Amino acid sequence: MDAISLDPNVHVMESKDLDFYYGDSQALFGVSMKIPRNYVTALIGPSGCGKSTYLRCLNRMNDLIDRSRMVGSISFGGEEINDPALDVFRLRQKVGMVFQKYNPFPKSIYENVIYGLRIAGIKSKSILDETVERSLQRAALWDEVKDRLNGTALGLSGGQMQRLCIARAIANNPEVLLMDEPASALDPRSTARIEELITELRGKYTIVIVTHNMQQATRVSDFTGYFYEGVLKEHGTTEQIFTNPKEKHTEDYISGRFG
Amino acid sequence: MDNSNSETINIHAHRSYWKLGEPMVWLSGAALASILAIAVILVFVIISNGLGVFWPSPVARISLLDGGSTIGELTQRQQKRDTGAWRQQIKTGNRDFNSLDFRWIEDSDIKKITYPANIIALERMEFGNFYGFLREVNTPSGQFSKDLNSQFEKQFHFIAEEMEKLEDMEDDISSLSNDMESLRLKKQKLEYHGVASGSPELAKVQAEHARLQQEFEELLIKQSNEINRLRAYTATFEDISGKTKSIPFLDIVRYYYPNTMSFFQKVGFYIEKLWELLAEEPREANTEGGLFPAIFGTVLMVIIMSFLSFPLGVITAIYMGEYAKDGVVNRMVHIAVHNLAGIPSIVYGVFGLGFFVYGIGGTIDTLFFPERLPTPTFGSGGILWASLTLGLLTVPVVIVATEEALSAVPKSVKEGSLALGATKFQTLIRVILPMASPGIMTGFILAIARAAGEVAPLMITGVVKLAPTLALDSSFPYLHLERKFMHLGFHIYDVGFQSPNVEAAKPMVFVTTFLLVMIVMVMSSLAIVLRNRLKERYTITGF
Ligand SMILES: Nc1ncnc2c1ncn2[C@@H]1O[C@H](COP(=O)(O)OP(=O)(O)OP(=O)(O)O)[C@@H](O)[C@H]1O
Numbered sequence A: 001m002d003a004i005s006l007d008p009n010v011h012v013m014e015s016k017d018l019d020f021y022y023g024d025s026q027a028l029f030g031v032s033m034k035i036p037r038n039y040v041t042a043l044i045g046p047s048g049c050g051k052s053t054y055l056r057c058l059n060r061m062n063d064l065i066d067r068s069r070m071v072g073s074i075s076f077g078g079e080e081i082n083d084p085a086l087d088v089f090r091l092r093q094k095v096g097m098v099f100q101k102y103n104p105f106p107k108s109i110y111e112n113v114i115y116g117l118r119i120a121g122i123k124s125k126s127i128l129d130e131t132v133e134r135s136l137q138r139a140a141l142w143d144e145v146k147d148r149l150n151g152t153a154l155g156l157s158g159g160q161m162q163r164l165c166i167a168r169a170i171a172n173n174p175e176v177l178l179m180d181e182p183a184s185a186l187d188p189r190s191t192a193r194i195e196e197l198i199t200e201l202r203g204k205y206t207i208v209i210v211t212h213n214m215q216q217a218t219r220v221s222d223f224t225g226y227f228y229e230g231v232l233k234e235h236g237t238t239e240q241i242f243t244n245p246k247e248k249h250t251e252d253y254i255s256g257r258f259g
Numbered sequence B: 001m002d003n004s005n006s007e008t009i010n011i012h013a014h015r016s017y018w019k020l021g022e023p024m025v026w027l028s029g030a031a032l033a034s035i036l037a038i039a040v041i042l043v044f045v046i047i048s049n050g051l052g053v054f055w056p057s058p059v060a061r062i063s064l065l066d067g068g069s070t071i072g073e074l075t076q077r078q079q080k081r082d083t084g085a086w087r088q089q090i091k092t093g094n095r096d097f098n099s100l101d102f103r104w105i106e107d108s109d110i111k112k113i114t115y116p117a118n119i120i121a122l123e124r125m126e127f128g129n130f131y132g133f134l135r136e137v138n139t140p141s142g143q144f145s146k147d148l149n150s151q152f153e154k155q156f157h158f159i160a161e162e163m164e165k166l167e168d169m170e171d172d173i174s175s176l177s178n179d180m181e182s183l184r185l186k187k188q189k190l191e192y193h194g195v196a197s198g199s200p201e202l203a204k205v206q207a208e209h210a211r212l213q214q215e216f217e218e219l220l221i222k223q224s225n226e227i228n229r230l231r232a233y234t235a236t237f238e239d240i241s242g243k244t245k246s247i248p249f250l251d252i253v254r255y256y257y258p259n260t261m262s263f264f265q266k267v268g269f270y271i272e273k274l275w276e277l278l279a280e281e282p283r284e285a286n287t288e289g290g291l292f293p294a295i296f297g298t299v300l301m302v303i304i305m306s307f308l309s310f311p312l313g314v315i316t317a318i319y320m321g322e323y324a325k326d327g328v329v330n331r332m333v334h335i336a337v338h339n340l341a342g343i344p345s346i347v348y349g350v351f352g353l354g355f356f357v358y359g360i361g362g363t364i365d366t367l368f369f370p371e372r373l374p375t376p377t378f379g380s381g382g383i384l385w386a387s388l389t390l391g392l393l394t395v396p397v398v399i400v401a402t403e404e405a406l407s408a409v410p411k412s413v414k415e416g417s418l419a420l421g422a423t424k425f426q427t428l429i430r431v432i433l434p435m436a437s438p439g440i441m442t443g444f445i446l447a448i449a450r451a452a453g454e455v456a457p458l459m460i461t462g463v464v465k466l467a468p469t470l471a472l473d474s475s476f477p478y479l480h481l482e483r484k485f486m487h488l489g490f491h492i493y494d495v496g497f498q499s500p501n502v503e504a505a506k507p508m509v510f511v512t513t514f515l516l517v518m519i520v521m522v523m524s525s526l527a528i529v530l531r532n533r534l535k536e537r538y539t540i541t542g543f
């Protein structure tokens, strides 16, 4: 692992006083959070507390929702992204996303991986081939699919499809990977593979992962943010949050007393 | 205790019977079965009435008790309501002698029915079938009354070959007359634009026209000489009553000996008739001969219709489904489109007449063909206007199907594309449309089926009972969209209900219906095969 780039004081993204509204109902209240470069940050909290909403603010996916509104600031590499003039398509190439439900396209495995490159207009066969191999290798899928790259992606197992979606995001060479409960639709073995994968990707990409699984958070993440009713209640290193939470609320949640 | 226990069980059993919905399952099963039965009966009725037509039936000789006799095909039997007596319908043919093709004879009047081997049946260019006996073959080189059947066959084939040459001549004549017509239009145009009558341009056209005119007249004379020569080849026939008639070979389309044909000869005859149906032109006010122009018109119309209806429908649905903001206007448009699908088709026909034919067609005429006015070019019904009218009629079908297909594409896949940096348009082209394509194809299939079967709007926008020329031919610009055309659906109506000889036309009605059903089925099967391919490729399993 590339240890040189690991410095918890270097932040790739940072939100300041972020409020978010779905129509008239407010879903996030003044969330300020720094996301350290090349570390894994976990977002935890009870259902409906705004984890997904926050995650989708980071690549402006919430733009798609009618009558939604984001107030406050998010910077990405020093650039403000809560700005109507921003090129969101470039932002989304740099801040990739993996969804709870694997969503491969009805195309071949190869075409799935290079989807982002095709969108960006890259045509060189050698670049495409090389990207496919590198991305699938990083997503720990290469060995399983290298003989059927032109076969349909819809024939893969659930766990393989999810890793394909991760490979697809990696192929864009993003700086940040947002993952919204990436393993919650998978069986324990596939979940373990995804967790291994996240551990391997740590240090190469900044990962923000939403999870309901406390063990998962402790296994894969370096930092943890605890959300409650749209508020970031507590944020710190995973070790600190899980062994020595400052807030009583956090302690109650991680010890399973509610949520 | 015992008692209450059994009661509980009873109640339980009773409720589960209804809860399981057993009666509903039966009911829906029965509904499905009856719909299937109706479909099967429909196809069966059409096929049994339509496909039997070409099978050569034997020709009977019926001796009557009063001493007379008649010959013809036995067609149907009927019981009289008052007396309960049976009567037999006979297709006697020989319209030139009897004036009617059909005759009813009471069973009680019949003495004997036989099938003489020497009866010959003729299909003729006019006056329908002839049934009778061959007596003589006459050629310019002599008369034959011995070895008649083989002589007849020899002369028939000789004339058939000669007739092919005649047809070539006919083609030359019609292409000449086409050329003359375009020269005439050119001259008209020049005059309209005020070219002086002595100008060299005009003189050239006139000279050319005169040259063609001469060539044309020579050919006509040659043709009529040729026809006169061939008309001298005749055969003399005798009908049952002993009347004789001499018929030129030129007028005989086909002959057969119905009572001595072997099974394979019958099969051959049947195939020949089927081929005639598909490939030849109609004869005798459409009641005989082929349906090729009508088949051609139907298919061409559906194809032209598709070029309007499919792109327009799909693009509209994409805008409504993916781009338009949900609001009052969008919802009203939505409702309007759904209602459009329910408007009676004749209303579209009237609209097509007013808008396309008189409006657009009339404007084209005044702008581009003013010299021909008041003779309309595009300003009267034609295949283009009829197709466009049907296009409008089927657009709502395509829109509704496409909208449904688009909204069935999982949101997660759209988001997956957007999250990789794709724009909405890229997502539409690369992901949404391919995934929606099977559903869109379903809309196409419905539209094709509806368009191929519609008749009412065509009747006022360009269909005719007999079109002199196809909309596609070898004279420039090859595709003549302003021309009138024939259509199978209209053909059914015309032959079955407008023809002077309804009884004789009845088989043609069923045959034409069968063909129409076949064409719709073939076209939609092609689309269904395509749809299933797309489905295999783009259906997401495991979601
Ligand atoms: N598209 C939407 N329109 C309106 N309200 C929404 C929308 N999406 C989420 N919300 C609301 O915003 C709040 C936060 O939702 P969010 O999905 O961010 O929660 P979450 O923490 O991800 O929950 P979970 O763990 O169940 O995924 C909830 O009250 C939810 O009902």
Ligand SMILES: [Mg+2]
Pocket (backbone or CB within 6 Å): A051, A052, A053, A180
């Ligand atoms: Mg969520």
